[in-house]
Amino acid sequence: MSKKSQQGITAKKEENFSEWFTQIVQRCELADLRSNVKGFLIFQPWSVLAMEKMYKILEEILQKKGHKPYWFPTLIPEKNLKKESEHLGGFTPEVFWVTHGGKKKFEEKLALRPTSETIIYPMFGIWIRSYNDLPFKVYQRANVFRYETKATRPFLRSREFHWIERHSAHSTEEDAFNQVKEDMKTTEEFLHDILGIPFIFFKRPEWDKFSGAARTFAADALNPDGKVIQQPSTHMISQKFSRAFDVKFKDKDGKDKYCYITCYGPAISRIFASVIITHGDNKGLKFPWEIAPTQVVIIPIDKKVKQKAEQLKRKIEKIASVEIDYSDKRPGEKFNYWEMKGVPIRIDLGLKDLEKNRITIFRRDLNRKEISVKSKDVKEPIENIVLKRIKEISKEFTKNLIKQADKVFENRVKEAKSIKEINSAIKEGAIVKCNFCSLEKDGEKCAEVIEKEIGAEVRGTKLDERQKPSGKCVICGKEANHIVYIAKSY
């Protein structure tokens, strides 16, 4: 354990979010920034173990929905990127270029993949023959590279990050759009129901699309500093890329047609940032149950309980990941340490308690101690009573985190009727709902006004928005066609 991790978290999340986040990353030993590669992280065991669990869960979801796993090359020839001009334009400024192998200079430089459309879709062109092959759904777990010129921040923005990218080809636009909706569902299942991260899925304005996409849909989560952070996005690539890379199929009518393509890119390392930010408190991390590297920690208060601790561990490890803290620290230090590390359940094993047939459990979801007691008329050993309680808590745990997070989020979505109201709501750290003229090119000027005067962005419209737009656009006063959401971002 490093010296840093011996200190607790001293910054307050609500007062100095930035410092709080930095302390969490360092003191919980999630990532080390001291390598000499600028903008790159070293991901440490406590984050890697959680992110590996995240990968496993998301890959299972994608496989169940019919996606097959591939590993595509990390290097992509420049000519592939040039085939789709908008995509190239969007990504070129941030491509890392490989120009030499040993001492040999390559005739054509190779891109370190910033994303893999341009290496995957040419293969779609080879693999897909007829309507029978569609939908064709693939994914890969991969590290991707972007030469970010903005300031990097651990997990949130770095020059190498770890994600899954999902790509698919469809025979009709409708089928492709159903895939986009499936991606939104996947995001809901994964980010909200398993990880407890609240977000809104937006249809992005025309001027804020993925390079080369017909339409982009993206999830925004909200940080305590009032800035939104873009989480997974899904894109109707439509037929642009299939024309560029010749992805055709023979339809039932015998005609050759271009496929409709969609893609979706959940960045595991960035989603992990939202896990930290959403649930963490001034004591430290709080892991949702399913991804906690260690789900239960046993603290032996006295040396004499070692045998009991080992017995209990053997029982618990059948239902949860568990470890015993045998370190030399005082019990109080151990309590603080494991609360900081975000372990869901702590079991304090003391001799006096055991003599009274009691075991104390601390649960991090509610930051509360509770005592399991074996009454005299019960034959079961106390371990079994604790085990049952762990099972119960494990089922409530993430639900409690979700409830708390949803409440915070809902309170921060506000409505505004004028630019003045938007301004003051944004200052309070809100996502602001208002009437707006247009998400197409016409609306960009109004968005620029908002950006210039308030420093906030039009994030888009909600697909399942229940309210109807009424009256005028808050900026230009023309008739409002949309209810949009406005927020600050990084």
Place this chain on the structure above:
Amino acid sequence: MSKKSQQGITAKKEENFSEWFTQIVQRCELADLRSNVKGFLIFQPWSVLAMEKMYKILEEILQKKGHKPYWFPTLIPEKNLKKESEHLGGFTPEVFWVTHGGKKKFEEKLALRPTSETIIYPMFGIWIRSYNDLPFKVYQRANVFRYETKATRPFLRSREFHWIERHSAHSTEEDAFNQVKEDMKTTEEFLHDILGIPFIFFKRPEWDKFSGAARTFAADALNPDGKVIQQPSTHMISQKFSRAFDVKFKDKDGKDKYCYITCYGPAISRIFASVIITHGDNKGLKFPWEIAPTQVVIIPIDKKVKQKAEQLKRKIEKIASVEIDYSDKRPGEKFNYWEMKGVPIRIDLGLKDLEKNRITIFRRDLNRKEISVKSKDVKEPIENIVLKRIKEISKEFTKNLIKQADKVFENRVKEAKSIKEINSAIKEGAIVKCNFCSLEKDGEKCAEVIEKEIGAEVRGTKLDERQKPSGKCVICGKEANHIVYIAKSY
């Protein structure tokens, strides 16, 4: 399914190994070589699913042995590589260099990691403080890059491959050597006991070490063409790298000392090649039970058995990965297809059989059909009888593969007393045992003679060799100090 996979394997493994391997890779849809990045593969679902299982198994083994998972940056500044001159010399010719980010030329070029010593050990220098921190054991799952100038072959040698690298720092040379022995044990557990790959672990000669290592130990598996293929290697890096990267610790005596470092690099994609090669036959692949993407396939012979097939699937999926082949192919085509794909157990579900309370099982380990029958006096449904049988077969399956593979391997290790005998044994595709003068620099000349005259290499000595060297070196006639093994390689 592609047209290729509709053809069976036509080449004979024992007659034309190279063509057989190419057909397996293509027709079983393991990898596609048609991307336009030279020397790079697209790994397809059937291999990725197996390799993901391999990762999971090996990571669990390493974690149990006290290694913690990290993700280090893929890019390494050139100056890091320059710090250890031997290492640099060994790897420079095959480094891919990143020179630009967007349009900006970097002041210092960055290497795409060929291996990660030079980015990990500087961090060891930061993280390790005292003897209490030792041993310090880390691993990472990673893709690595080598600009190979030799001909590439799928899984066996390509410019990007997928591996795990394990690194550790120790307080004494003895402790470091125990780690090397642990790596050998890990290799035995993983490659032999789980994957069924026979190999010999060699101490490599002085002239065939990992660049920068004091000593290299490596496993050689044997291909049917009589060539060995190097599998995981473990290296006593000793104190060379700890001096170069300043990896010191305060010992119990209060003195600052350099750590002893070891590393170990099992290449998952290359080990997968040995899985294919060791167990595959002229019908196609044979997967060891634990890593088969699909462990059981159900073939409904008649359309009327669909309900029964689904019932059976639901029962089997609790103990194995299972799918039902509902495709339009004839049963015979399905049989051939799944035998080629190497699925361990096939269940042929026919109406006539079911009426007689019988179910036919085909097991790929023994290439044999057997029939599960429910006799009249048994109350259990036939599905439960099949389920029990699957459980039994799953336990024998890999053992049968191991038995077959070990027998083949043992028969191909031969002894020789002269260069003539070596030559004829090598021509028969053997690994040849003989007396040899020295593994240190003195012996290199004799090794060169063998290479020149026979085209074979001295692979090293076995650590647990039972025989004692006796008499003279087969080449120079000086006193023999070792029993070495000689073989051809790629």
